[in-house]
Amino acid sequence: MTTFVDRVELHVAAGNGGHGCASVHREKFKPLGGPDGGNGGRGGDVILVVDQSVTTLLDYHHSPHRKAGNGAPGAGDNRSGKDGQDLILPVPDGTVVLDKQGNVLADLVGQGTTFIAGQGGRGGLGNAALASARRKAPGFALLGEPGEFRDIVMELKTVADVALVGYPSAGKSSLISVLSAAKPKIADYPFTTLVPNLGVVTAGSTVYTIADVPGLIPGASQGKGLGLEFLRHVERCSVLVHVLDTATLESDRDPVSDLDVIEAELKQYGGLDDRPRIVVLNKIDIPDGQDLADMIRPDLEACGYQVFEVSAVARTGLKELSFALAGIIGAARAAKPKEEATRIVIRPKAVDDAGFTVTLGDDGLYRVRGEKPERWVKQTDFNNDEAVGYLADRLNRLGVEDALLKAGARSGDGVAIGSEENAVVFDWEPSMAAGAEMLGRRGEDHRLDAPRPAAVRRRDRDAERDEADTEFEKFKPF
Template sequence: MPTFVDRAILHVTAGDGGHGCTSVHREKFKPLGGPDGGNGGRGGEVMLRVDPSVTTLLDFHFHPHQRASGGRPGQGSNRHGADGVDLVLSVPDGTVVLSPDGEQIADLVGAGSCLVLARGGRGGRGNASLASARRKAPGFAELGEPGEQLDAVLELKTVADVALVGFPSAGKSSLVSVLSAARPKIADYPFTTLVPNLGVAQAGDLPPYTVADVPGLIPGASTGRGLGLEFLRHIERCSLIVHVLDCATLEPGRDPLTDLDVIEAELAAYSADLSDRPRVVVLNKIDVPDGRDLAELVRPELAARGLAVFAVSSATREGVRALSLALADQVAGHRAAQPPQTATRIVLRPRAVDEADFAVRAHDDGFVVTGAKPLRWVRQTDFTNTEAIGYLSDRLARLGLEAELTRLGAEPGVAVTIGDVTFDWEPHLSGRGAHGPGSAEYEHAALGPRGSDDRLASTVRLTRAQRLARRGGSLETPDGPDKSDGP
């Protein structure tokens, strides 16, 4: 069973908004009590929050589907429904949130950093909130809006000051164990380390720093060979790269200089951003016979390349203190040189100031309407109530949809689709005029008994067998005219 997961696919669903309530106040000796239906509650949101005690994405590996609770429906006597409870998911420090196509949504760094991943649906308004001068007692209420649903890819990039890189069995885990209190698995065979090991080191009076042991890299790691492709991302956040070179290897064709060139080539192939990170070279295993001689042989060549070189032995701890002091000093200098900035980076995509509320395009033999407002209004409309349908028609006309369809040459009876709803367009339902269809006087006169609209008595019908799939079942429409529903 895995104990460390640094990549997971998350399927989240925010809570649905509660339905509004249709209610009329009834009390003895008060025949005109008026509407008193309350609004539905907001659906709960799905949020990601950095928790320092979490170090892996393992929970999402076993539970990829997460859902927030929905809002409660409104009730009579102007009682609003309760909001849904937000679902807060704890993630490790350094978690990157990506869309399924690889586009970055947010980079969560720092304890407490938070991101709203999926927003809850709005609660529907009750008939008390829908009352107006010309619609004094609405016989309908709005439905709650469904919560957002999306898939997100979570990738963990370890937040460490120092990254130890090198070939398998170069002694990286052993070096971490002597630099810090970490106790990684150590053995005498390659690829002993299968997950990054993180430790906190303290050197003298300098501030503590974190050191990460990245699993062994081999030639071709940047293209997927070995474990490199899985864990190279853990190097991206480090401020200092430490090459741990094995001075006691017996493999043919390998020596410290060759190993250094191979690892540098893999780092360059993975990301060009790593080229400006300072480097330190550690010649490890000088306690092994011939290891010290080889270290002294290659030291001048490494120094000629402008690299700081340290010869150490993790077994005897020779040279470890000097190395730790040097690393702490370089990390402190790097921190002091960095400008203050907010750790969490969230990609914002605001709406353009000149963006239209809707758009109409021709499709097959009809038209398709897109836009946030029309889609939201359709989702909140109860299509079993003709008064609610008439209210939707009036809202769309005031938005300018009627005029746009006329401008595009739409003929009466043409199919118009908004979201999942397709209807036959009838201009006289929502046309504009001083006293004609669409005017306030016309809308007021068209209202029938509570919950009905005389304009939809015999003129509007559906053109699809299935109108809209909603919570609680599907609304099926038989062939031929449907006199109970409208656009």
């Protein structure tokens, strides 16, 4: 049964905003007391939060679909809907959030670090909020905005100061078990360790963490063995420790060639050239192991490596190793720049930024893209003529009609607002000055009426003339 997962694909859906309410206040002696429809509630967000007590992404492996609460709709008597409940998802320290294309969205390091993976939709305005001096009694309300739906990939990169790397059965698990209180599985066959193990080491006044990365073999950086799955766990470490087996039973292996193979894999993986290296010659409690360590140590030191001879079984050489690691880690921590207070970066929009774009697509449609136009379309109830007229007012004030004219659009041309997958398409008719004076009775908008044919207009004109002549004959003196 799987107990450790360090990479998952998560499908998050934020809550939808509640719809606004269209209501008119009524009470005794005040049959039409004015609009009193309340606003809809905001949809809940999906928030990732670093929690030190969480060490794996296993929960999201079993339940990859997560959704926040929806906002409640508004009601009459100016009652606003309740906001949707945010969904808090705890993740391990060191979780990297990526999109489907592999772009990094967030790198979550440190207790309490948060990232909004899905933004809740805004609640729709009720007709009380839409009332104005020119539109005193709106017969419509805005719809709630849909919540954001996103597919994300979460990868766990272990946050440790020291990474133990080496061939399978080199003794990494045994070493971490005697340096710290960690209790990994230990056996005499390759790939005993299938997941990274983490331990805490105290050396004098320095406390640091050490990670046992599953065994690497040639081709690990291309996915052979377990290497590709767990090489990411060494990325955050301050120092790499090569654990070499001086008592290997394989005739085609020796500690120096093992070191060269692992270094080649680390170089091919990339991004680790600046990490200091320490070489640990393990299993010197075996006579042949001690002889081989004495033989190869001068060559390793000549290559610039700091070499330690240890035995995890006999527990020899561990104190010198732990204090040497503490010194390197202390220097690395001191070299890091001090964390500054959170800065707010303000990026003002350009003075000529209209907030939307108009382009002519290959399909002959004029496509309008922008945050405001697309949000307004989502909030519009197209079954209500007055709501459609209000949308036309907003687009006209934003300058969409002028931009369409400049782009070459003519009456009857197709216009699409939104993405290609979810766009609202309509035949564009340039309007006159939009406003409440264009409206007839509440709930009607004469701009939506199709132009009448010339024959119908002549017939209506003749009928009006005949009616006027009839009225004149009634009052004509004898």
